[in-house]
Amino acid sequence: MAETKRGIGHKVFDAIDRVNYRVVYIALAVLLAVPFIFGHWEVKPRPRAITRGFFNAIEECAESGKPVFLLNTWIMDSRGENQPQFECLVDHLMRRRVKFVMLSFFADTAIVGREICQKTEAYYKKLYGDDYLQYGRDWLMIGYRPVYQTGGWQTWVPNMKTKGIVGSFDKDYMGHDLTEYPIMQRPESALQEEAERRAKEGKDEEPEGEAEPYLQLGDFGLVIEIHYTAQIAPVLTGLVRLDKDLVGLDGRPKIEMASATVNMVVNQMLPYYDSGDLCGILAGVQGAVEYSELLQDTYGTGPSREDVSRRANAYSMGVLFVLFVIVLGNLSMVWKTLHERREARGGS
């Protein structure tokens, strides 16, 4: 008799509760594949302050002519979120011809990163001519350095301070001397700044020996780290804080620093943004799509737009499906609880 009392609602929710996990997996897989099979659709996210801060920092570098130091500390596990961020950033840097030096702490990231840079470079060369961008003059890839595996940041950070980039890494990813590349020569403005600083400190007008001719950490306008874990993040602040010349009297770093990371880690980075150590954060795919929107609004479509939109669409589909199943699960629980109470009261 009890079976006959149970209506269609009970049966549906009972079926939902007992649904095979394979059905959920297939439904999710199909939804995630939609933008990749049927094409992406444009979305209009509202860029957050953390994303705008990042964008503005690169714009400032474009104005001042200062180079950017790009640390690739993401891995292929976090490719879904970090790769669109990387694509957007390289797109912006190359479009605005901001010089950048790139370093990877993981072998696969070094190769994937290099391919993306080469594709983006080819896109802009086709658009503006062969001389628009040039490896070694406008961008440089130091390549994969097993910093993570050989003593960690504790060895790399002090070396950067004492030896500079050329002294710490010597060669680029192909084994050519870093000193051969024009990008590694210190800009005239940096040499002037150093001379002024020395004069201010009351040191001799002519420094002992020759001034450092190659790029130093303090010459960069922005240090960007694209990463997947917060363990790496303090490198950004540690790198600068170790060198007392790079910290202002207010305790804040003199170089701008920004972090692009996966959604799971963003929460751990927010205190650094809040304190002013970081000028901006790219938060997961959403951060990438917001950044892409800023690029689109300011300069029009670029090579990163399509891939970022497609990944963002897939991400949205996944998120909405998770929400849907949460609602479904809770509805089922509420329905059953109410039904059990009614049964306990002896109602129909």
Place this chain on the structure above:
Amino acid sequence: MNKVRIIRLTVLIAGIYFVVVFLIGGIWKKSLDEEVFDKVTPVYTDVIRVIGVFAIGVGVVNIWMVHTHRIVRGRPNWEHSIVLLAAFCVMFTFAILKWTGPQPEPGRPYEGIAGLFDYVVTRIMVHMNSTIYSFLAFFVTSAALRAFRVRGLESGVMMGGAVIVLLSMAPETGFPFLFEVRERLDLWLNAAVFRALTFGMLLGSITVAIRMWLGIERSALFEAS
């Protein structure tokens, strides 16, 4: 002097150096920084790197020992070991070919036999790594259906926050006010909570570091010896 004492002494001396560098470097005398620390630190860090490189060598030897034993003795899943060692040899060969093969112009992609290594990395390895990690999305969705239930006030608050954050992550939903709410949740509540957590974690790290530095911490290494 036994091994434990040597290790403790090394850790103590190494620790003293870095404490001195961090506490008085650049503050007490700039010349001390330039004349001493800037010269000693690179030597010091190079030693740490050399030790790290030894660890990589030990790892490679260990992989070969473990898996050749498994294959020779026909232990369970010995077939997997063959695949692992074969992949190791293939990648090692491709890496040598990349190193010794025809080199492209700087900034250009590797081609021909020198490009085999990059090809395997970008066309096979990268996708396998991403696939393994993406399984998480499926597990989370399955768990969302069965376990993310509002059973009380606390879980209701958590679920409310989660729904706001999730909805704000999908711009297709078209709730602009949710972005405002999420931004405030991020910068007001989350930043404060994570700062508190970070302080706690760092205090814990400092405590453990001091204990290790002074040799009080009975780590696995000391216990073993």
